[in-house]
Amino acid sequence: MNGAFHLLPPSASDAAGRYDTLMLVEFLVTGFVALGVAFMIVYFSVRYRRDSDADRSAAPAGGRKLEIAWIAIPLLLFLCAFAWAAYDYARLYRDPPGAMPVFVVAKQWMWKLEHANGRREIDELHLPLGQPVKLVMTSQDVIHSFYVPAFRIKQDVVPGRYTTISFTPTEAGEFHLFCAEYCGTEHAAMRGRVVVMRPDQFAAWLQQGDAREGMAARGFALYRRYGCSGCHEAQSSVHAPDLHGLLGRTVHLQDGRSLVADEAYVRDSVLLPKKEVVAGYAPIMPSFAGQIAEEDLLAIIEYLRSTGGGDARAGH
Structure with missing residues (x-):
């Protein structure tokens, strides 16, 4: 920082600039209104003493x-701010094309991260500059929160479910990583760093x-x-859906709903197989709850991702 005063932390992701601009606009608008109201209070207090x-x-x-003006103008301002913030918020959870997946498992009191090629890290995350990234996160114990101030991202990491967040690093360097949700006695020590590198440097690091x-x-x-292959392969005698290319495909369920497999x-589907049963298939798959680790689940998901995707019917 060279000893200089900075009003905001470094802006090191594509999301950071958007949120800083939104915050600045809201600060200026609310500040202008507050000063205007304060001025009118003082003016009328003096004028009509x-x-x-x-x-x-x-x-x-x-x-x-x-x-009417006092009601309508603030309402419009609030609606504009809401629409702006909602649009930027939704972009965090929209997978950009070609996003690099990184799998995160939180536990008291560390971050365990794994890249698609199997390179693992603890309390560190190396990323390529300018490359869209998608974090797929879960927790082994309690609620944690993945927080990188320089990226302006904070996402709760919840046991029993996956949460995702997407962003693109825009500045090389090292940035703080914190847990922003109290998770036990060593919560304050659950910290790390994010290292953003040039693409060629990252490629070399990834192979080390x-x-x-x-x-x-x-x-x-x-x-x-x-035993997944015993039921879900084409040559299987069991009537179960083909899982190849599952991620990103549309799934039609027995209750008439449709969803996109993520x-x-x-x-x-692995831990609660009767929760969302695919149309045309009997709910005969046993639950693997308590039998398969989160890291193994994430590896199976990455294998399914590697088989491609499409729009055909899929299932579990």
Whole structure:
């Protein structure tokens, strides 16, 4: 920081600039209104004080136009601010094309992260500059919150479900990573760093470290070990849906609803198979709750992602 005073922390993601602009506009608008109200209070207090010579002979009995304006203008301002904020908020959860997935498992009191090629990190996250990133997160114990001030992102990480968030790093360097949800006695120590590197440096870093198989390859091995291939492959004698290309496909359910298969849907299909049963299939799949670790689930999901996607009917 070179000892200089900065009103805001570094702006290091595509989301940061949008939120800073929104906050600045809201600050200016509300500040202008507050100063205007304060000025009018002082002015009228002085102008119409008890011993002033102000003419009170034609005091208005009503002010319908003023009342309507005082209601309509703030309402429009609030609606504009809401629409602006909602649009920016929705962009965090819209997967950008070509987003690089990173899988995050929180536990007391550390962040465990894994890249698609199997490279793992603890309390550190290395990312390429200018590359869209999608974090897929869950917790092993209590609620945590993934918070990077320089990126202006904060997402709760909840046990028993997946939460996702997408962004693009726009500045190289090291940035603080915190847990922003009280998670126990060592909550204050649950911190780390995000390292944003040039794409060529990141590619070199990704290949370093202990040699290990990629998540998709490990997921395929787990897919077979847990018996998924015995029911969900085309040559299987069991009447179960084909899972190849599942992620991103439209799923039609027995209750008439439709949804797009994502990571949370796959997780629920494995642990709560009777929650959302696919149309045309019997709810005969057993639950794997308590039998499969979160890291293994994430690896299986990455394997399914590697098989492609489409719009055909899918299921569990």
